[in-house]
Amino acid sequence: MSLTTRLLPLAAVAALLSPLALASTATAAATHYPCGSTPPDLDPTQGKNKANGVNMRSGSDISCASRGLAHLSHTLNYHCYTLGADGHTWTYARNLTTGYAGWMRDNLLTDRGSQVHCPN
Template identity: 55%
Template sequence: MAGVGAVAALAGTLIMGPVGSAQAHAPCGTSAPDGDNSTWVRSANGANMRTGSSTSCGINGVAYSSHRLDYHCYTEGNDGYTWTYVRNDTTGATGWIRDDLLSDYGSGEPC
């Protein structure tokens, strides 16, 4: 399965370097430091915010297109996709969202 980085690179935005360069999977219950200083022009349409970079991790909240999202950094999940750690400034929730569910494919800053 191709990772989101390959899709984003085709769209003109490089999310991650060569395969294997992204940081390791974030286990359930893992948070991440705020290393991404980019602007808050982000959206998601009903994306679950999870406690780790896996769909098997619990859900902390949901991000909608009307919410203001602050990206912290990204990691590569065990599923081969990249995931961004997000603080939802509208609701206060934090969690991991798979990058293909974010309008701009997530953070460019590795965790």
């Protein structure tokens, strides 16, 4: 049996698995909250020194509009977190200092955001 003959079944398996990989990616991305969405307030965490000039977006994706900025001197009230369309986790918070509310990527927050998962 030649090497080419052995590789063909592997190529066929890879072709069959590609749609499954795409479906898995679509499922993971589906947990994100689209622009304009607001989750329930499930997390009692609030405090200062959590965000240093971080955009508060209307959804859990950088393509969603910014509703304002959160700064270290502002008091944030976390609601919950979700997996964003970009594969990063995002926390929804209300800025008690400015009145703005929105989604912020967790890797931009000093404490990595909420520890309570938003419902899907």
